[in-house]
Amino acid sequence: MSEERSDMSEDEDGGGGVEQKERWGPSQGGGGCGSAKSRGGVWTDPPPPFSDQVLENVLENVLQFLVCRRDRNAASLVCRSWCRAEAQTRGELFIGNCYAVSPRRATDRFRRVRSVVLKGKPRFADFSLVPLGWGAHFSPWASAMAAAYPWLERICLKRMSIADDDLSLLAFSFPFFKDLTLICCDGFGTHGLAVIAEKCRHLRVLDLIEAYLEEEEEDQVVDWVSKFPQTTTSLETLGFDCVVSTVNFEALEALVARSPALRQLRVNHHVTVDQLFRLMVRAPQLTHLGTGSFGPPAALALQGDVMEHEADLVSAFAASKSIISLSGFRDVASQYLPAIYPVCANLTTLNCSFAEITADELKPVIHHCHNLQKFWVLDTVRDEGLQAVAATCKDLQELRVFPLNATEDSEGFVSDVGLAAISQGCRRLRSILYFCQQMTNKAVITMSKNCQELVVFRLCIMGRHLPDHLTKEPMDEGFGAIVMNCKKLTRLAVSGLLTDKAFAYIGKYGKSIRTLSVAFAGDSDVGLRYVLEGCPKLQKLEIRDSPFGDPALLSGIHQYYNMRFLWMNSCKLSIRGCNDVAQRLPRLVVEVIRDRPEADDETVEKLYMYRSLAGPRNDAPPFVKIL
């Protein structure tokens, strides 16, 4: 939910990570800097003598005000001394692909880093397309940072594999550690959490977002909540809604009671409504609340005695004047939902995307939410529910509508009607993720015209190759209108029946697009070619099950050094084409992933390629072949 925190989601910011977008020529070498970011090695003038050091000192003082990493990247390219000065003053290190640079190289260049953001697996790993054990291990980074950054305060990881030992290393190596945010990570368990809780005395943020903790036997589950210091803590954010094991509630309650700085608390679904009430009483200053199950304890549910908690809950919410964000609602009993009315008017974020609520249940809630900016919901609210949203939430910036049944044949609860309604009512919409079963070009075109602020447009028509359900035409025109009219669009995900024409549109108009996701679309190589040749800002391209082959792959040779990665699976690629690319672009790591050992050698099931200064990685599992 808080994906945009710490710039993890690069959709809205300037993007452009450590890697430089400009030419990544083979002539890398040289330069005092010439490493993770810049090209390096072009300057020919020797640095001026004597004043060099003075200049750098001045520069450092000035450059420390530069925060945005794109600005910093640009500054580092000016000349060698700027590069050095910038490296000395960079406080946050952002590595968009953990294999793009070796940990050692990064830590050698940037010496005074306090905050590290690291991303690992490609996004399609979320959909089980990347086999287990592929990589993105945090260990080498942990070791390198432990040695180089004793002052490190913050680590934010996305899609990395982290072991409990790594967490231990963190806890013991960084005495000033404050902030651990793990998004979609896996490999660790409660033991690692316990070490963090216990040893990081200055911890402010422990935020686990959609992490996959290791399955543990009952007797191995550690009561990590009890391990926090018994004195007043400095905790500001504690998010563990993805942790599947129960936590010791008494310990949690006590922890909340002695954490006066706590602002964000997201509990897991084992916390029932009566327990939630107790926590809220302890922490009336909360701004972000993840409500856990929001259902009654099991025993109570059986007796049907739910009224008892309702009154308590209402009073708790009434007393929580600061809440601006609500999430959780895992097992929501709809009779509890009205309890949140007191805070609705202040809500800027509401995530009820695990709650199967109907339009009628939603309406009274959403009616109060005038200030809502971010809304995640299940499609069970139907078009009608979305119409209610459109009627009230005029400031809505981000909408995500998830499917209750994520299958292709499920009954569609939302459709083009809902999308059109949203576009009518929420003119300031910037980001949308919409799962549906039927869509029309007309609705998409309407949205493209109404919502000019759109930065992220992700439409998932769940049935593959589905056309406009009224006209039976491909969805080319709809997506074409989006790229044409939404000038700020940087992220696009397409679906439905799409011909090469759609890609022609994207190539022609999608000049700002940085991330593109394609599935089951296109007719021929030409489609991919349009995109590779037409979208200069393209950074991340992920494609599945589309008829693009080697010629298309080769048409992007000029572009791949400018991109963070390309992922293609179940397309028409062959080993020859991939080898070709690998040979022509030596700084590109070309990984062919083969999960079935007996698959023939010619076809390439999964291709993942990315630019890298580190060369082929040495931790690749057997099913990965690096060309």
Next chain:
Amino acid sequence: MEEEFTRGEGRPRLLDLIPNGRDWGSYAAAEEKKLELRLGLPGGEDWSAGQEKREHPVESALSLDHISKVRKSTNVNASSGTKRGFLVQVEPKTEGILIDNMTFQQQQLQQQQLGFLQLQAKGKESLQKTSGSAEQQSLEGKGCGPHAAHASSTKNAAVAHTASQSRAAATPVVGWPPVRSFRMNLAGTAKASAESHNGSSEAAKKLENDRKSLFVKINMDGIPIGRKVDLKAYDSYDKLSLAVDELFRGLMAAQVDPLAPSILKNSEEKHVLIGLLDGSGEYTLVYEDDEGDRMLVGDVPWDMFVSMAKRLRVLKSSDLSASSLRAVGRKRTSNS
């Protein structure tokens, strides 16, 4: 949009998708000839063309379905507005078998006693473990699966693709729709335990009841490797107890002597697990219920037990009074 559902064209060769040549018994072979490729309409409106053929392809197709170890049960073909339908790619060529509704398939499949198959209605069941580990295991273990279909479809995509983009949908595809497994797992849990809000949770309940096999993990103290038992394969506690005994006998013998033959002679039966249910033996059988509490096996009627038990454990009887009966309250998101 036009799609080509080749009607009766070509003979899908099911067995091609099973690289290790696993024999699916008589079904596949016998029904091969009867496999009909057709386009079906949603909701069973007009099935005249396909009615009589449904029975046959269902079995084989569902075998295929099983091979694919799909979590999402069905695909939609891109017919005009059709959103229902179940297509199974049986061959590199772009044919698909359209089967109409899942419950029918379920019944068919259940008749075949493919006990290890876990079906799902509407893709709710979370076989999928987090991080796709199940996926990986399946792939490595079986050597076939969606990727069989994938590879085939990849290879023959050249054949498949026409300008009209009318490729018959393949077997239910991994990772599509692109919903994070985290969300799918948790949604499944929520649905199963939530009060009935709308029809979809009824489907979930129906799913729970219709399943004809319920595999739960069973671990034994002192043995690091667990087993799985199908609770629905037994109808009484005694039979379960016998089964547990058999399961672990070999393992226990192996513990003592790793080279011991798997078949025990009579004289070596000292490891027989008796008295599991009444506390009289060296070991006792306990289970973990859906609230996460550890309970003694045998108190409730068998059917109720089957519906509640999430995993089993064989404890040393001497440990009973100790921590083992403490309520743990730990829920698991995926059914064992």
